[in-house]
Amino acid sequence: MAKSKFVSINGDSRQFAIDDNIKRYPLIDAGFKQTKNGNFSYDRPLYNDSPYNATMRLKITISKDMTQLTMVITDKNGLQKVNLFKNEQLSAAKELLEFILKDLVEAHIITEDK
Numbered sequence: 001m002a003k004s005k006f007v008s009i010n011g012d013s014r015q016f017a018i019d020d021n022i023k024r025y026p027l028i029d030a031g032f033k034q035t036k037n038g039n040f041s042y043d044r045p046l047y048n049d050s051p052y053n054a055t056m057r058l059k060i061t062i063s064k065d066m067t068q069l070t071m072v073i074t075d076k077n078g079l080q081k082v083n084l085f086k087n088e089q090l091s092a093a094k095e096l097l098e099f100i101l102k103d104l105v106e107a108h109i110i111t112e113d114k
Helices: 026-031 088-106
Strands: 014-020 040-048 056-062 068-073 110-112
Touching: 026 040, 040 088, 040 110, 088 110
Parallel strands: none
Antiparallel strands: 014 110, 040 056, 056 068
């Protein structure tokens, strides 16, 4: 498998890539869904109390051959990118994002560039 390029979430200084040891079933266990094209899509609201009141969503896509990765935080409609790191009032959403990314690293789905 070819090494994937590093990508970053809008506003974040860290970079992430697909883990070399990625497997299909851990993707599904982590909440990824397989699309009609065979890609794996992860779409989660970043919220505090209720997912229905979430103002942002984390979207991650991994290509079906597991060589391409995209990561973005969007508004609740998924139409515009949001920079979560600009606003200090969004610290709870940042904390949830950190938790999600840590879980994906521990599950050998993505790796962080160090």
